[in-house]
Amino acid sequence: MIKKKIEHSKPLIDLLHGETNEGISRRTALKMMGVGGAATVMGIPSSLQAAEAEAANIKSDKKAKILIVGAGSGGIMALARLHSALPNADITIIAPNEIHLYQPGQVFMAAGLYTIDDIKKDNKDFIPDDVNWIKDEVASFDPDNNKVTTRAGKEVTYDYMVVATGMEYHYKWIKGLTEDDIGKNGISSVYLSNLEEGTAKGGDITWEWFEALKEAAASGKKPKAIYTQPSTAIKCGGAPQKILYLSADHLRKDNLGADFIFATNSAKLFKHPEFDASLQKVQKQYDTITNKFRHNLVAIDIKNKVATFEETYEIKGEYDEDLEEYDTSEETRMVDMSYDFIHIVPPMGASQALVDSPLGWRKGSAKGWLEVDQHTMQHRRYENVFGIGDVCGIPICRTGGSARHQAPVVVGNLVAALEGKALREKFDGYTVCPIKTEYGKIILAEFNYEGIAPTIPFLDPAEPRFFWWAFDLYQLKPMYWYLMLRGWF
Incomplete structure (x- = not known):
């Protein structure tokens, strides 16, 4: 076990005993770091009941074969919402990883503040028992025939598919x-x-x-x-x-x-x-x-x-x-x-199976990434295919915050397509990048397709703040495990 350095954390705790250097009181800081307060700060519904009421409006009793490829952040978020929205659907997820990693936590591991046990859980905790989980990887996509083939040679057909295969690291390209x-x-x-x-x-x-x-x-x-x-x-x-x-x-x-x-x-x-x-x-x-x-x-x-x-x-x-x-x-x-x-x-790219398929972009800097509309998240050529997360060839940074905002768009529009209705949900390109500028301060860079989009407009978004550090280090991880991956916002 690597001995972790904790000296950096003590001054952060001390700050909570009085005024921070940006004028936020201890009471305010603690309140905003609580689940309810933090949820309000990040634009999350003030109660789970409100979130559930919103999700209840996106439902269909239609039967359909739904396939999700990938069980990272985007895939699990989409699964949770689809499972709720389509009670009569036959849902399959293809993903080899039995362990789910809270990947933003790797930076805190590098800083000596987290261990591997802080950032991993079993994926079975997030995949319902009535979902068909194929613990394999897609070797080829055949969207013209609405099917995929796994590495083991199993063919899986679908009526609608959500591609959430993320991105791969290519150290050997160096x-x-x-x-x-x-x-x-x-x-x-x-x-x-x-x-x-x-x-x-x-x-x-x-x-x-x-x-x-x-x-x-x-x-x-x-x-x-x-x-x-x-x-x-x-x-x-x-x-x-x-x-x-x-x-x-x-x-x-x-x-x-x-x-x-x-x-x-x-x-x-x-x-x-x-x-x-x-x-x-x-x-x-x-x-x-x-x-x-x-x-x-x-x-x-x-x-x-x-x-x-x-x-x-x-x-x-x-x-x-x-x-x-x-x-x-x-x-x-x-x-x-x-x-x-x-x-x-390392250089990064989409999976080779996607690059070799008809689903990827064929031109420009997006070549090989999933070709989806940047607002509806629907594939531009295959109307029964949607994308979520890092694999999408759209003009944003790739973060879990983006996937969180894409999930309700993907599910809302997939249900609309299944019902034969117009796709009304729009993704505005929101992403968030908490740039750690030192131990104890973060610039919370939030932006969308139009430009800077701070959640709290009265705080200068370019100012490094202890508040965002405390939120990222202590609050965001439990919110990820217990809210985001459950599809509750």
């Missing part, structure tokens, strides 16, 4: 790297996990990496630590920066530092300027942080501790008199960076 290298030679990755086996080794490995980084910093030599973010979409776009800031704060507590390098394929820290500006301020409170924008990790020399990045840069051409601007073009070059420690976020 030349010279395999999953077995994570945890060795100064390499960590908080993402390292196996949902089928119910393991989340990346959390513990990264906590050990935090400690090793501190030990190196204490030796008198300033270590160089690189944090990467790939060119692909990833699960929780803010996670690479969370590891950067938490590890930097872990050193700062003992007046230690390192040469930190954030190497991201993005052109800035966050796509919304308000959050980008706030994160720039956050970086200034730490020892040297150098941002290497538009740098994508493509190879690594593990033995010599050298990471190779493909840098995309702009070339200024001739001046255009008519447009009154310079012509520009993009080029790439390879850049080698030595390191002592490196935290790697």
Whole structure:
């Protein structure tokens, strides 16, 4: 058992004995951290009765064969609601994982505040007994014939299907790297996990990496630590920066530092300027942080501790008199960076079965992801197919908060389609990314297709706050287990 560091938590508890530095009293903080208060804060119905009344309006007595593929956050949320909405339906779920992981908790594992036991439960607790659970994986999709085939060769037909297969990690897409290298030679990755086996080794490995980084910093030599973010979409776009800031704060507590390098394929820290500006301020409170924008990790020399990045840069051409601007073009070059420690976020993608099927997008940055309408969550070409969660090729960050908002849309529109009615439920693109800027503070980045969408408008959403840290660390996990996965909101 890894010994967890808890010193960081004590000041957080102390804050609850008086006024916080943002003017919220202990009474208010405790009330808002309670299930009822927290539910109100996050836009959840004030009582389960209200939620149940809302769900009761989405019901159908029709018989149908419903197939759900995947039993992560999105799949289980959709299952809970469909099971309630369609009492006469024959529901099947295909998923190999008997263990369900609260994946946001892996970052708190990396910070030394959770253990694996804090973030896992049996999936059987969330799958009703009258649901046919096939503990396998889909090997191929055949939407033209309304069927799928599992790895074991079993054909499963459906009238309606919800695809919730999530995303897969591809460490091997980085030349010279395999999953077995994570945890060795100064390499960590908080993402390292196996949902089928119910393991989340990346959390513990990264906590050990935090400690090793501190030990190196204490030796008198300033270590160089690189944090990467790939060119692909990833699960929780803010996670690479969370590891950067938490590890930097872990050193700062003992007046230690390192040469930190954030190497991201993005052109800035966050796509919304308000959050980008706030994160720039956050970086200034730490020892040297150098941002290497538009740098994508493509190879690594593990033995010599050298990471190779493909840098995309702009070339200024001739001046255009008519447009009154310079012509520009993009080029790439390879850049080698030595390191002592490196935290790697792997490239990610949809499952190969989906990529090879007719269900995926065939163009642009969404290629291979599930082709659904970004508002109705219905497939754009197969009307009896819906999608939820990370697998969907829509223009948002991939988070559990998004899946929570998609679930009632998916179920409402699937029931409407089954009834032959118009699809009226609309997903507005809501997502939430709790960016941990230090032990004890979080920027709760909430936004949708239109822009920033804070749940509490009177609080500056770009301001790092203890309140959001306390909510995320103490309240969000039980809400996930006992409300979200039960389909009660």
